[in-house]
Amino acid sequence: MKARQGVTRRELLQAGAVLAAGVVCGPSRLADADQHETWSIGNALIRRDVAYAPGVGLYTTQIADLAAGTNLLGAVSDARALAAEFSLICDGQECRSNGGVFQLVDTREDSGEGKRTRAVRLRHIKLPLEVRAVYSVYDGHAAIRKHLVLKNTGTAPLKITHLQIDNLAFALGPENEMTLLAQYGAVPREIFYTGRSEDAGLMLANGRTGAGVTVLNEAPGYMKRTEVAGWDAPDSVRVSAMYDTDLMPFERRLAPGEELTTASASLIPFRRGDAFNDPRWRVPGYTAAVLERRVDQGGPPWIYNTWEPFERGINQQISMDLIEAAGAMGMDVFTIDDGWQQEYGDNAVNLAAFPGGLDPILKAVESRGMRLGLWIPPAAIGMTTEVYKAHPEWASRDIDGNVKTTGTMAGQKVVMCMASRFCMSAAERINDAIERFRLAYAKLDLTTIFNAYGEAPGCWAKGHDHADWAESLHRIYEGIREMTSAVYAKHPDVLLDLTFELWGQKHIIDAGLLAAGDLDWMSNVDDRHPDAAGPLQARQLLYARAASMPVEAMLIGNMHAELPTIQESFATAIGSAPLLLGDLRKLSAADRAWYGEKIRWFKELRKSVKLSDSFFPLGSWRQTSPAAWDGFARLARSGEGVVAVFRNKSGVAGARVELPLIPEGRYRVRVVISGKVLGTFDRSAWARGVDVPFAGPAEVLEMKRA
Structure with missing residues (x-):
């Protein structure tokens, strides 16, 4: 892949100085191959190759979907074409993983309980800052998860802003073949896009080949921002999982010796229509097994x-x-x-x-x-409570210094600061x-x-665990997790x-x-x-x-x-x-x-x-309508599970349910509401569509192997 030699005004506007620097300011060439140190993290389904070169830094060379036989990144021959593995601004200085400002300290690999991790520890050459990039894979899942651990090794506080967790240029095809599903991976959007609080999962894919990747930005709530730069290169789309920089700006101070573990970013490659490699299998199975606590x-x-x-x-x-x-x-x-x-x-x-x-x-x-x-209610409390009378200084305050209150069914209550x-x-x-x-x-x-419902966010109080309003935003999320x-x-x-x-x-x-x-x-x-x-x-x-x-x-x-x-x-x-x-x-x-x-x-x-192995929406699922039927299938990898369909006000006599990605086999189908057996159907029948008659407003099917 030929490296681009410049940066567009659009890149400067959309990604700010950190991303722009990540494209323009890298070294003119990679270090010699024998100076590189490389590591792979993966399992039988996926692999991510990461390298460190003196004078350059840390970068990803390839992400391979081994099950689908797809490489997500293009070939790299010049460091100017590399995406920064991470980036941040520390005390006003930009710090990019591949900007020549980090030295390799050590690496460590751990495994246990169905999980493997690789941690790469770097030290800034001037600032008292260490960064560990931690990559994780989970048995049976085609996913790579990554987070950072930042540590202040000095004697004075450090201020961290503009924090990118992961930043990759996916080479899945030319611009005019790329598609993007935003807002939880269900809403079609243009490939030049800024994802915010509702964009917990973005799906970037080649609309012709079906090869794609799901990016889960795990930053909490309003703190998340996911940049998709799909109009700036002919053969790659840059996706950056990061914290917000403008509307609800991320700001975090690190005390001497303090560590900050960032949110994670998960990458789940897929290929649509390709059996278990389809995202309707891969993503639900991963999120249920990995994101849910119990x-x-x-x-x-x-x-x-x-x-x-x-x-x-x-x-x-x-x-x-x-x-x-x-x-x-x-x-x-x-x-x-x-x-x-x-x-x-x-x-x-x-x-x-x-x-x-x-x-x-x-x-x-x-x-x-x-x-x-x-x-x-953890934080909205009455002024007559013992905790408020003992600690009124813990209350959130607005920009004018007044105690913040919120309307509830029991009247106005004080909002206490979780930071x-x-x-x-x-x-x-x-x-x-x-x-x-x-x-x-x-x-x-x-x-x-x-x-x-519209009241102003954050806390302007002095003496809390945040230095200012901007820092309160993330600190309050941290306080919720601490609670x-x-x-x-x-x-x-x-x-x-x-x-x-x-x-x-x-x-x-x-x-x-x-x-x-x-x-x-x-x-x-x-x-x-x-x-x-x-x-x-x-x-x-x-x-x-x-x-x-x-x-x-x-x-x-x-x-x-x-x-x-x-x-x-x-x-x-x-x-x-x-x-x-x-x-x-x-x-x-x-x-x-x-x-x-x-x-x-x-x-x-x-x-x-x-x-929880899958979720297949059916019928008029993208926009539920009284005039059409909708439904869903929840299937295990055995193909067994449940199908539910809803007639709404459509007046149709039945629904034709198509499940082309069901595993091979024969399935006995019972209508749960009536108790009657609908029949036994094989995979080819489900690919063509099985007719489910409506006896009432909804029907539920139990799928068991015959």
Whole structure:
């Protein structure tokens, strides 16, 4: 590949000085081959080759998709054509991995528990800064994951900005053959693109050959930025997984001796239509196994939540009636949402609503084979709480120095800064609730750093663990993770749900959130009446994110168990982490028994069949519509699993389900809702399409090998 000799104005504008320097300012030639040190990190499916040359630095020479027989990078003969392996600005000085400013210290390889890592440690020749580039691979997954560890080896603080985790020029074909799917890998976009908070996964591919790569930028929330420069070179597309530099700028100070472990970036190559090399197999299997803390091991629990329709009106008698119904349905966790507590930020029980405290509730829940869950706001608390009265200095402040508040269903509450020692106080409160009420699940909710409804982000207070507003943005995300880590240290089996309001944006889910928690209450879909947005819009949220995020981490509220039909509610719930709300008292005994039978079936299926191996959206999935059918398939690598299809208001008699990537074999298909056997079909039949008749609003198929 011929090296380009210049840089365009577009590159300067889109990527700033660091990226521009990465193209223009490299040495004029590579060091002699015998001066290079090279390493490979990989497994039977993938390999990444990394080299270090004196006077040049660290760079990647090739990424090979061994299973698909594809090389992702072009041949390199000149250092000016190399992408910087990482880059950052430290105390105002740009530091590129291949800028001739880093010396090799050592390398180390480790392995264990299905994972191998290679760490390459570099030292800056002038600044008191060490950088370890850490590459990881996982058994059975065609993916390379990378993060950095920065260390201040000096005696004065260092300021880090403009931090790039990974930066590669993918050579998958000419510009006019390249395609990009952005926003979780589901929305077609132009190949000159800036990905931000919703771009947790980008899929770059050659539209003719199908060869491509998924890039998962694991920076949390608003801190992520992924640059795609697809119009600047005739035969490569530069993709940079980085922290934001402008709207929500990353800024981090390192105290003497302090280390900072960055977010990771995962690269998952693929080839569309090529059996298990297709991204609908590769990406879900990887994200479930690697990004989720423990949900994938046994599958997510079935959770009932009281929020709708009861909201803060929930009380002991209503809860007792709901517990009876939820137990009959086979739910695993019974969650009391807002209203159980006397005040936000305190674990004292609201005795007006629960005169016996939560002990009678806990006994009733556990007697029916369930566990208790509670709604807990970590950072939005009342001014009457002991923690606020003792430490008002921990409160977030706005640009004018005023204490920040946020609107809640219980009125205005103070927003405490998670980039202060308050984060450990919040952890202690959550641990106390877990121990006192034997919780299996905690829904951690409300504003921390950003408000999903428009209030200004960050903290301007003095004396917290951030030097200024910009640093507070990332530090608050760090504080959330510090809080959850303290909870997991004492209660490793608890499931922590970090809601979209806590993470700060409507419908958001990303790998940064899953690095801090187990589940994500991703949305509050209106489902209060038969013509509400309901399951149709819940599935839109699911389909738009399932390409790059693990579906069993997604709690999609607020589907009511009794609306619009129990068949559609159940069939939608099994597409993600199953969550139901609603007034269960309205369900007849027959409906409760129906749920109980179907939920027991699904639990048994999930135990024996690894549904997280894939996700295939079907029908009108890209834009769910009342005028067309939609659906999904969740299959294990054996080909066994579940298919759900939804008629909506289309009036069609049936859906033709095509699964051309199902493994070879014959599959006996049973219609779960009716219990009837649809037939036995082989791979060729699924490639042509199997007709599934609609007897009602939704049909669920069980796929088992014949």
